[in-house]
Amino acid sequence: MDFDLYKNPSPYPVRSDPDFKALRDAYMAESRRISDRFKTDALTEVGLSDHSKRDLIYEKAWADGHAYGYSEVFNCLGELADFVKALEAK
16 A cells, blocks of 8 residues: 555645635645545455444554554554454354
């Protein structure tokens, strides 16, 4: 997975900018769009895009890994996916 695809290309706006609020809102909207795309792509990559508990599994991976970036969220998600698939195979 190419994590560079999930970087916000816009710099965070400077508070002294007269359009700070609008620029910040646009930045945050783009960040949410990127985050949603990452979630969809990551769940597809690990084979959980159609799983009934995909949102719960992703939330756990996000909680465990987001402080270290998307790559760590993806690593956590992969481990959880393996665990869930092993449980369902039994």
